[in-house]
Amino acid sequence: MIVVIDTSSLLSLVRYYLPFDKKGVLFEVIKSKVSSGEIILLDAVYEESKFVGQKIILQKLDFLTDKGFLKENKVITKTDELIPLAPTRFLNMVKNQFVANPFQLKKLNESEFEVQKNRFMESADAKLIMYCQHLIKDNPEEEIYLVTEETPSANDLKLFKKIPAICGILGIPVITLPQLLEKYPEVDLGFS
Template sequence: MIVVIDTSSLLSLVRYYLPFDQDNRLLNFIKKEIQNHNIIVIDEVLNECKLVSGKLVVKKLNFLLDKEFLKKNKVPIKTDNLIPPSPKKFYNLVDNTFKTTNAKRLNSAQFEQQKKEFLESADARMIIYLLIQISKNSFENLILVTEETEGSNDLKAFKKLPAICKILDIEVKTLPELLESYNDINLSFE
């Protein structure tokens, strides 16, 4: 199983799980999974983690700031030059299927700006990374982990991660669902 993890899930991990991880079992497990590239952290997610919630994620997962750890383990995955498989089809989906009803209120220049921002976002880069892995006929079970819900509750021009993944047939789990699927860790709250 290969997991691409979103900023929201890393934030949940450090806020709601690690405070109860008295023996660092969960922390060490997550670190090992990142080292082994079973949990993928892309560059834009790491950049977001350095900016959100007072840098809580990188303070608690301080190995994500350790230059030697990052270099040795090739973390984060670089995504700035990724090209989606079937680019024409993907960009057609972006222009038509991934749009929300809010996008209809934008003029063409505003939409193009929103589209540019979306394509540079961690969300789009995680999706493109997963599509590339799927196109390589990977036999791995590929999963996107996010705490986002499918329903739109903001005024953004593009759908949220779970809704886009549903369109693309990419499996999505929340952090609790992911942790439940690991047999290697036994979490208990005493």
């Protein structure tokens, strides 16, 4: 199983799960899954982590700031040259299927939409989605998930749909952090 994790899930992990991990079991499982490549951390998500919740993600998952650990395990996956599987089709979908609010789209002229589209294509959300497309194509026998705490419903007035809604269109499996943790039998926080 390979998972690509979103900033929202990392934030939930450090805020709501690690405080109950008194023996460090969950921390060590996450660290080992990151180091083995079972949990993939994209550079765009890593960069977002530097600015979310007063850097709590990097403080609590301190191995993510350990230069030796990062280099030795090649933890941060570069996405600067990442493109969609079918670029023309994907870009058409951005305009025709990924827009959350058609009314908002109508208020934009062509160049304003281009700016919004380019901003979306460079976002961590788009990179997570595109990277998962490539993973699924390159590893057809592997169980692959995008892990996020986002819900499919648009509730933030953004132009584009949220990760689960776009993944639903593209056929990318999405799970939440609790669903991921259920898949790791070695994680037991003592709640059962």
